[in-house]
Every structure is written in C-alpha cells, then in structure tokens.
Amino acid sequence: MTVLRVDEGRELALCAADDGRHETVEIALVAPVRPTERLLVHAGTAIAHQGGVL
Amino acid sequence: VRFVDEFRDAELGRAVAGQILSLVEPGRHYKFMEVCGGHTHSIYKYGIDDLLPANVELVHGPGCPVCVIPMGRVDDGISIAHQDGVIFTCFGDMMRVPGSEGSLVDAKAAGADIRMVYSPLDALRIAKQNPDHEVVFFAIGFETTAPSTALTLKRARTEGLRNFSVMCSHVTIVPPLRALLESPDLRLDGFIGPGHVSTVVGARPFEFIPADYGRPLVIAGFEPLDILQAIEMILRQLDSGRCQVENQYKRVVPYEGNLRALEVMAEVFTLRPHFEWRGLGFISHSGLKLSDAYADLDAEVRFSIPGVRVADPKACQCGEVLKGVIKPWECKVFGTACTPERPIGTCMVSSEGACAAYYNFGRFAREREVV
Numbered sequence: 081m082t083v084l085r086v087d088e089g090r091e092l093a094l095c096a097a098d099d100g101r102h103e104t105v106e107i108a109l110v111a112p113v114r115p116t117e118r119l120l121v122h123a124g125t126a127i128a129h130q131g132g133v134l
Numbered sequence: 135v136r137f138v139d140e141f142r143d144a145e146l147g148r149a150v151a152g153q154i155l156s157l158v159e160p161g162r163h164y165k166f167m168e169v170c171g172g173h174t175h176s177i178y179k180y181g182i183d184d185l186l187p188a189n190v191e192l193v194h195g196p197g198c199p200v201c202v203i204p205m206g207r208v209d210d211g212i213s214i215a216h217q218d219g220v221i222f223t224c225f226g227d228m229m230r231v232p233g234s235e236g237s238l239v240d241a242k243a244a245g246a247d248i249r250m251v252y253s254p255l256d257a258l259r260i261a262k263q264n265p266d267h268e269v270v271f272f273a274i275g276f277e278t279t280a281p282s283t284a285l286t287l288k289r290a291r292t293e294g295l296r297n298f299s300v301m302c303s304h305v306t307i308v309p310p311l312r313a314l315l316e317s318p319d320l321r322l323d324g325f326i327g328p329g330h331v332s333t334v335v336g337a338r339p340f341e342f343i344p345a346d347y348g349r350p351l352v353i354a355g356f357e358p359l360d361i362l363q364a365i366e367m368i369l370r371q372l373d374s375g376r377c378q379v380e381n382q383y384k385r386v387v388p389y390e391g392n393l394r395a396l397e398v399m400a401e402v403f404t405l406r407p408h409f410e411w412r413g414l415g416f417i418s419h420s421g422l423k424l425s426d427a428y429a430d431l432d433a434e435v436r437f438s439i440p441g442v443r444v445a446d447p448k449a450c451q452c453g454e455v456l457k458g459v460i461k462p463w464e465c466k467v468f469g470t471a472c473t474p475e476r477p478i479g480t481c482m483v484s485s486e487g488a489c490a491a492y493y494n495f496g497r498f499a500r501e502r503e504v505v
Contacts, residue, residue, distance in 0.1 A: 106285055109394045124253025125282035128333035131385030
C-alpha cells in the first residue's frame with residue numbers, strides 16, 4: 081500500500097491500496113514512514129517497507 | 135526490474151524458465167515445496183508450473199493460515215459466539231471453515247452475532263462502540279498476522295478496554311517444516327521459503343533446513359518472476375553442490391527480520407506446549423497463546439470452551455494435501471462434493487488453499503503437460 085498521510089502520534093497512516101481503496105494502517109513496526117512510501121500490510125498492520133517496487 | 139509489471143513480464147519469465155531447463159538433470163525428478171499459500175495461489179494464477187520441465191514438481195506446503203485450523207478449534211469459536219452478550223469477530227475466510235456442526239456463517243445464520251473484520255484493530259473499534267458487549271477476536275495466521283494481534287492487545291491494554299479479548303490460534307512456521315522433514319511420506323529436494331513470514335522472522339530460523347536436513351531453501355516474493363527465479367536459485371544450488379538459505383526477496387525481506395515485530399510478539403505471546411494442525415496432528419511448540427501478562431485478555435481464560443479434538447470428515451483429504459502427499463485433484467471429493475461455494479475441507483475455503491487454487495484456476499483432474 082502507498083502511504084498518503086501519517087499520524088505519528090497515534091502511529092497510524094492513511095494508505096491507498098493498488099485498487100484505490102483507502103485504509104488506516106498501524107505503522108508502529110515500520111516507523112518512521114513518509115507519504116509516497118510503499119508498505120507491506122497484513123491484517124491492518126505494516127510489517128515491512130516494500131523496497132521501492134512500484 | 136523496478137515496476138511490478140516487469141515482475142510479470144512473459145518474455146523475462148520464459149528466459150528464466152530456459153535457465154531452469156538448462157539446470158535440470160534429465161532422468162532426475164525434483165520435488166520442491168512452496169511453503170506459503172500465497173505462492174500456491176500465484177503459481178496457479180500465473181500458470182508457473184506450465185513453464186517448468188516435467189521433472190520439476192511443486193508440492194504445496196502447510197502455509198495457508200485458514201487451512202491448518204482444525205475442526206475442534208472452529209467449534210470452540212462457535213461455542214463462544216453463541217454465548218450471551220458476545221460479538222464474535224474474525225477474518226472473512228475463517229467464517230466459512232467447517233466445524234463439526236457447521237461453520238461460523240451457519241452460526242451467524244442461527245442468530246449468533248458474528249462479524250467479519252479486516253484487522254484486529256476493527257475488532258477493537260467494535261469493542262469501543264459496544265461497551266455493554268464482550269467482543270472476541272478469533273486470531274489466526276502465522277508470523278505475518280501475529281504482530282497485528284499483538285499490537286492490538288497492547289492498544290487494548292493501554293486504552294483500558296475491558297470488554298475485548300482474543301481467542302488466539304496463531305501458529306509458527308518452523309515446527310511444521312521440521313515435522314514435514316521428519317515425515318517418511320515425503321522426499322523433498324528443496325523449499326521455496328515464505329516471503330511474508332520472513333519479513334517478520336527473517337531468514338535465520340530456516341538455517342536448520344540446510345544444516346540439519348541438507349535441503350536448500352530460497353525465500354521468494356510472490357510475482358511470477360520471483361517464484362521462477364527462486365526455483366532457478368534452488369536448482370543452481372543443487373547443480374553446484376551448495377546447500378544454504380538464500381533470499382530472493384531482498385527488496386522486502388531483511389535477513390534479520392523485523393526486530394520490533396519480534397519484540398512485541400515476545401511480549402504478548404508465549405508458545406503452547408503443543409497445538410493441533412489440521413492434517414498434521416499435534417506439533418510441539420507450534421502454536422501461540424497469550425502470555426501471563428495478557429491472560430486477562432485471553433478469551434480461552436474468560437470463556438468456557440469445549441476444547442474437544444474433532445476428526446476430519448472421512449471423505450476429506452486435506453491432511454494429505456497439506457503434507458504434499460497428494461495433489462488436490464486426487465482427493466475423492468475435489469470439485470464434486472467439495473467446492474469453494476460448499477467446502478468440506480479447509481484447503482477449499484481460502485484463496486491461499488491448494489484446493490481452491492487448483493479449482494479456481496481450472497486444474498481439474500489432469501496431469502501437467504510436458505513443456
């Protein structure tokens with residue numbers, strides 16, 4: 081998923097899936113993250129950075 | 135390659151398939167297990183096995199989270215769901231897994247308040263919105279989803295939620311692999327290692343496979359080129375007499391895994407002495423439960439559950455499929471009595487299940503064609 085907006089205080093990010101769906105994602109395990117970064121998300125939690133593959 | 139389309143490029147795929155063909159010894163039969171259900175899905179979605187030489191066989195492993203949940207565990211969930219004042223939450227796939235007297239969908243139809251969620255955080259939100267109900271999350275999955283459950287439990291603790299609990303059925307990937315390697319039923323030449331589990335656990339936990347069992351393992355991504363390249367890397371190891379853990383999925387998987395995820399899991403979970411896997415039986419230290427520090431959020435402590443072991447239906451051969459002993463189409467009920475619409479076994483429920491992958495991508499009762 082692609083990071084759109086980050087709420088660092090609550091360790092959450094608004095992300096967009098490839099199909100355009102938006103989802104709030106827990107980012108505590110991969111923080112810090114920035115908008116436009118790609119994250120691997122499982123069950124609502126980001127577990128890895130996607131390494132720049134678009 | 136940088137763009138996901140390139141990982142699906144047919145020409146590049148055929149080129150890697152050509153390298154694979156040049157590495158296989160004529161007359162030798164190779165059996166590689168793809169551990170992860172996500173790989174099984176990709177293999178059949180993209181027709182990867184059709185690009186392989188006839189003497190390279192892919193065997194489907196136990197890495198589909200829904201497929202390995204035993205019937206008794208489903209019965210336990212349904213038992214909690216039927217208790218007064220309970221809102222029972224679970225992932226969508228889990229809703230259709232058959233228990234001994236029906237699935238969670240059947241229980242919902244019978245009046246239980248069962249809700250599908252995409253994440254344990256959704257279940258936590260339901261708990262906040264319904265303070266007069268007990269909200270239970272049925273947690274399943276390997277080390278990919280366990281961190282999400284762990285973080286949710288930490289949030290529940292921080293926010294002081296008292297009406298939320300977790301029925302923990304998380305499992306770990308290494309013990310079943312060891313069990314499979316010890317099994318006399320199966321002779322494997324190498325493993326395509328799980329890509330997403332490895333983002334959390336890293337590559338190190340798989341080092342026992344080459345060290346103790348002399349089999350190579352290559353951690354792979356989920357695009358067609360990832361899987362083909364992983365097969366080529368395994369064959370290259372065999373060809374050169376090497377045997378080690380390699381990481382094809384370096385763009386996502388760090389060798390040491392996600393240390394923060396491992397830390398939070400270690401805080402929230404502890405290993406069960408043993409846990410039952412569908413088709414594989416009881417495997418020592420393969421399941422997670424909540425640690426003593428989180429026992430007050432453990433649904434198994436908070437609610438009474440039957441906890442009875444239930445044998446699979448006689449017609450269902452999910453066990454043999456999960457061990458890689460038979461192909462899905464060799465099961466007596468595949469595609470007839472057991473379909474994705476009306477599954478008898480778990481492997482037909484989830485899109486990551488081997489039977490569902492075969493069924494959805496048209497692999498009905500046929501041998502592979504020779505390339």
